[in-house]
Amino acid sequence: MLRLTEIPLKMPEHTRIHPAMGSIFHGALMSIIAPASAEMYHHMTLRPYSQAVYWNERKHSALWRIGTLTDEAYERLVIPLEKVPALWLKQKQYEVTLGPRQLIGQTSFEDLAGQFVKADSAPAGAEWQCLSVMSFKQDGRYVILPDIRLMYHSLLLRWNTFSDTVKLEQDDLLEQLVSHCRLTKYHLRSQVFSVNGSTIYGCEGWQRYSFFGYDMLKRLQGILAALAPFSGIGVKTALGMGAVDTTIL
Template sequence: MSVLSDDILASPDIDIMSIQFVVRSDESIRLVQSLGSVLHGVIMECIDPSYAQELHSYSIRPYSQFIFFDHRTKQYIWRISAVTKDAVQNLVKVMYQVSDKLFLKQKQGYLHIIRREIVEATTYKALMDRFFSSDIEYTGVQFTFTSPTSFKVDGQYTIYPEAFRLYRYWLKRWNTFSSGEKMESDDLSQAIEQSLIVHHYSLHLQRFSLEQVWIPGFKGAFTIQFKGRLIVRQVLSLLSYYGQFTGVGIKTALGMGGIANKLEGSD
């Protein structure tokens, strides 16, 4: 473990943290994205039982996790993120220090951690400072929906990433969990919706298996351009970046809604 990792793990001030493990499994276990629901069970077993019980009472979970195959390195990656101090301290930091060998009860075999990494550790204030500084101006974002993603609207699954729905999701989570400034202007939601242009997408349907039920979803690339006032574009940039930690859509604690982005513009 590096000195940097030691410093981060010891710091009580981190609001937002993402870690990832390079993993492999016993030959008897197939590594697929629906294994996320099993891995959620592993997390609940590893953390303090009282905190696990507390998390189950939340209507909006302050953490997300998913597994995916990295085509560049040809390895499976398990990523875990949290967006509150409590969840960072009691879940992500605990998971970062778990054994290299985790028993999966439902699969009767082991998951092996080959390498572990702190992807990012930051605070709400640091993100605000970064994205609202005068020398930064992004014009859009390229999203990659890394694990199956879906929304549920009026009791029905919505299997297309409507742009306004993405940012409404992230804005709600920011205002729920932020330890600093909230973004609750009455006009902000409308301004956000009017400032989004879908520039490109390459999506495909992808189902997610959860307790013998198939949930319809989508994966793939999705590019959005920002327009309008600078302040609104800064909000959009901030929320786009924040989305990598929260995930998006339904079942983000169980392996769905994993997302990565690449902001476009200048900084």
């Protein structure tokens, strides 16, 4: 199952949340779960979860978001938080109180695919809102501007790695997706994200893409856009980067 969990955060007085704190929260999370789980995830190149912290303007609250792509990841990462009332952030030297856990999204790879394949009409496009800094890596270098090819490549990789049944591996699928998706609006700004003393450059903001081409291709674009909030996009999604919300149009 794909699950998207959010936990309200109560920060100490005179402190505030910042998306770059995602790596700090990840460290705190690894100290809570079973040592064997933390060791296993440490050695995984592509992890079955994403997490980030951000400020939600609508709820006027700091939130900790954890997306899990397998039942095992949910059980290893999220279930242990039921018994944890607060997180000690070692780097900040203060404690953050955790509010009631909220499951804001739940589906399966099969149901997600079926939702778009069986819909009366194909989606016309999607809007992508960055909740934390997004960046990509290509040919050993970071790419700070979101590129739809890199976005789709990231999502296809996660889908085909963690979906046990439905696979999206058709020949030239990535090329077809990219050539039938057009950027129509955007508002982006450069931003930096600190991870273990290193600075990664990326961007924040929002984008709108329109889909065109044959019917099933647009449905596949919708499927990938719907996956993004659970999986995150780009590099370091387990450490707080690449968190997004998407609206399918």
